[in-house]
Amino acid sequence: MSHKRFSLNTSTNLRSSLKLLNVDSSKYSGDWDSFPHSHMYAELFYVLGGKGKFQIDQEFYPVSPKQLIIINPNVLHTEISYQDSPLEYAVLGIEGLELSDYTECDNRFRILDFNEGDDITTCLRNIIQETTDNLPGNETISQAYMEILIVRLMRRINFTLNTTPLPTSSRQCAIVRRYIDAHYKENITLEQLATLSHLNKYYLVHSFKEEYGVSPISYQIDRRILESCALLTQTDMSLSQISQVVGFSSPSYFSQTFRKNKGMNPTQYRKTKSNQT
Incomplete structure (x- = not known):
């Protein structure tokens, strides 16, 4: 008989430190007023369609479908859509999260490219589907998918996770x-x-x-x-x-x-x- 047992280090469990606050999906229309703002929590934007640019403080960065934009807490930002190709995106608000990078990259934000069917985009779409269906237990399932998404993200890119006391x-x-x-x-x-x-x-x-x-x-x-x-x-x-x-x-x-x-x-x-x- 072959038997293996693995002990788990529960001190690294994200469940005690991260909270999925909101899930929104938007598509640009002519009445969309875009203005710079900031939050006390991190935001993850996933571009579902269209093209536009992201404003970080006074700087502008082009964005397109299948890109994930990570905005750290208290960073001034807004999204701007091109009229001929309206932006469509989903955004997660996550409390207790701050992503930092040991490289020379800008720690205010990151723009990452992902392919459709990637495990991270799958988690995002599952969260959107759960909140859209609004069935019993959707908040618990969405929270779990968010935690999986963050762990997958940490595995894929050179990021560390700073979990701070919930602001x-x-x-x-x-x-x-x-x-x-x-x-x-x-x-x-x-x-x-x-x-x-x-x-x-x-x-x-x-x-x-x-x-x-x-x-x-x-x-x-x-x-x-x-x-x-x-x-x-x-x-x-x-x-x-x-x-x-x-x-x-x-x-x-x-x-x-x-x-x-x-x-x-x-x-x-x-x-x-x-x-x-």
């Missing part, structure tokens, strides 16, 4: 909070806020709750109620006018939400505050 999301949450403060009267969706913060919407809700004690949408409602309290005590506006000004869809919904938040309806609140003055 705080306080900055992104603060951006979302400021946006809500400025636009609380408008119809804001989690999808909008996730795009604004470059976070998965479920991760955004979790992080925002940890930071401020409520979800982003609950914070928006609280902000509307706070403004309505000021209008109730400082103006003679009707409940219908106030509900419209602060962004509620109807006076009845405004009264219902106000009662739930303050323990009394708007009329009672106005009377109570009036008697106190």
Whole structure:
């Protein structure tokens, strides 16, 4: 009988240090506004089709299909499509990842060429398929494919992996909070806020709750109620006018939400505050 046993070094397990935050796929259209931005996490862009260029700080680099662009955290970048050959790409946002190179290459980013059917592109396409199908367990499977992708990448090129403590999301949450403060009267969706913060919407809700004690949408409602309290005590506006000004869809919904938040309806609140003055 022949028998072999291999001991595994679990101290190198990526699962405890890397997190797949978001998976996006995009295709250029005429309304695409491209502007330089950065993230507190790494991004992997895979060009599926079309041609364009990548801006890194103030420099520009041509990109084409079957190329993978690795952007390290906090690097200013954006993608620019050619009108006659619209860019189509998939992007992974990975927290806790930073790729470094011992050669003289630029450590801000790398542009790599891969063939269709390559094991790395297969992992990318499997992640896209999982998130598109959105079946139960897709986040677990996508996370596993991401970990395989990173290991394969490290085997293929002269990169080392720096796994750092997961950076705080306080900055992104603060951006979302400021946006809500400025636009609380408008119809804001989690999808909008996730795009604004470059976070998965479920991760955004979790992080925002940890930071401020409520979800982003609950914070928006609280902000509307706070403004309505000021209008109730400082103006003679009707409940219908106030509900419209602060962004509620109807006076009845405004009264219902106000009662739930303050323990009394708007009329009672106005009377109570009036008697106190």
